[in-house]
Amino acid sequence: MSRIADTFARLRSEGRPGLVTYTAAGDPDLPRSAEILKALDRAGADVLEVGVPFSDPLADGPVIQRATERALAAGGCLRTALSMIEAVRLHVSAPIVVFSYANPLMRMGVSAFAARAAGAGVDGVLALDLPIEEAGSFRSEMKRAGLDTIFLLSPTTTDARIERAAELGSGFLYGISRLGVTGARDTVASGAEALVRRVRQRTSMPIALGFGISRPEHVAQVAAYADAAVVGSALVSTIAEAGSSPDLIDRVEEYVRWLKGAHAHA
Numbered sequence: 001m002s003r004i005a006d007t008f009a010r011l012r013s014e015g016r017p018g019l020v021t022y023t024a025a026g027d028p029d030l031p032r033s034a035e036i037l038k039a040l041d042r043a044g045a046d047v048l049e050v051g052v053p054f055s056d057p058l059a060d061g062p063v064i065q066r067a068t069e070r071a072l073a074a075g076g077c078l079r080t081a082l083s084m085i086e087a088v089r090l091h092v093s094a095p096i097v098v099f100s101y102a103n104p105l106m107r108m109g110v111s112a113f114a115a116r117a118a119g120a121g122v123d124g125v126l127a128l129d130l131p132i133e134e135a136g137s138f139r140s141e142m143k144r145a146g147l148d149t150i151f152l153l154s155p156t157t158t159d160a161r162i163e164r165a166a167e168l169g170s171g172f173l174y175g176i177s178r179l180g181v182t183g184a185r186d187t188v189a190s191g192a193e194a195l196v197r198r199v200r201q202r203t204s205m206p207i208a209l210g211f212g213i214s215r216p217e218h219v220a221q222v223a224a225y226a227d228a229a230v231v232g233s234a235l236v237s238t239i240a241e242a243g244s245s246p247d248l249i250d251r252v253e254e255y256v257r258w259l260k261g262a263h264a265h266a
Contacts, residue, residue, distance in 0.1 A: 003095040003123045004148050004171035007046055008206040008227055018046035018228030019219060019260055020208045021235055022099065024067040025050050025084055026076020028243040033071070034084050036239065039249045041092040043256035046228060047172075047208070048092065049126070050085060052078050052100035063233040066240065078104040078113070082120045089121030097124040097150060097171075110138055114145035124148035124171045132164050139168045150174055153199060155191035166203035173199060175226065176211045196225045216259050231259060 001009070011018045021040045026033050040048055051064070053071035068076075078100065085096055098117060105113050105127055117125065125147050130138060132151060139149040148171030153162060155177075165173060177192030192209055199207055209222045210230030222229040238255045242248040 002146075002148050002171060004047065004097070007095055008172055011046065011227060012206075017219065017223030017226070018206075018208065019044070019256070020047040020049055020097075020210070020228050020230040021045040021256065022049040022051060022064075022210070022230060022232035023235060023239065024053055024064065024071040024076065025081035026053055026071030026074045027067040027236070027239060028070055028248070029074040030076065030080060030084055032248060033074075033076070034088050035249050036252050037084075037088045037096075038091050039253040040256055041094045043253045044260045045094055045256055047095050047097060049097045049099045049230070049232075050081055052076075052081050052098060052104055054101045054104055056101070056103075061233060063236050063240070067236045070240075070243075078108055082116050082122070085117075085122055086120035095123040095171075096121065097126055097148075098122050099126045100128065102127045102130045105138075110141045114141045114147060118145040118147055122147060124150050126150040126152065126174060128152060132161055132168070135168055143170075148172075152176060153195065155195050157195075159198065159202070162199055162202050166199075166205055169205065172206040172208050172227065173203070174230070175199065175207050175209045177209055192222065193225050216261065219259055231256075 023036055037048055053068045053076040125142055127138065142149045149169055150171050151165035151169040151173055153165060153173055153175045175195050196207055196209065206227035208228035208230050209226040210232060213219060213222065213229050213231045214234030219229040235255065238251055242251040
């Protein structure tokens with residue numbers, strides 16, 4: 001059983017929602033980016049998504065775009081992201097998912113990437129803009145290396161594509177609760193629940209729901225119908241605000257504990 005499947009099975013048996021965190025590899029710099037991953041794990045994040053900085057982040061809003069720019073300036077790229085994961089793997093118990101646009105993976109070579117990622121202790125891969133119609137051979141390479149392939153679903157994803165994602169995917173499915181770019185919002189999008197309901201009719205795979213989650217009550221709201229909530233922009237904003245301060249790592253840890261604390265009482 002993969003570390004990801006194991007985590008979701010444990011969450012289900014404990015009857016509590018998971019929290020998936022997103023950070024950009026190399027933001028604010030590579031050494032502190034590594035310390036942030038350890039802090040997220042200590043704070044109880046259930047899955048760590050590590051974003052590979054890419055020069056053309058089409059789906060990302062301004063907060064994550066700026067994080068990507070900081071990470072690129074600090075030497076963040078696919079190779080340094082994998083080296084960083086390898087360095088922290090022994091100190092982190094949560095599963096680690098590489099979150100990347102397809103281009104850097106293709107440039108490294110899919111089988112070379114799969115071997116390197118597996119060697120670094122990566123558990124799953126989400127290639128953000130890889131069309132599901134073209135994902136078969138990619139998924140075969142990942143599976144051969146023991147990596148879960150995670151697919152992205154949105155409110156406009158057709159039922160046929162949901163079925164294909166469930167068939168090809170493993171670990172969990174990542175639902176985005178709205179169209180448009182990433183960013184924290186005051187409320188969770190209304191399309192989220194309907195999307196999860198459609199996915200549930202087609203598969204029993206765990207569903208993590210992201211885009212716009214920034215407060216404990218959002219996590220609790222998502223927990224009513226999905227298996228996990230994903231926090232990205234709001235966490236990245238916290239890193240941006242505290243980027244140059246000595247208490248950056250503490251601030252990150254406190255923020256995730258705050259998000260997690262709400263469901264202890266939900």
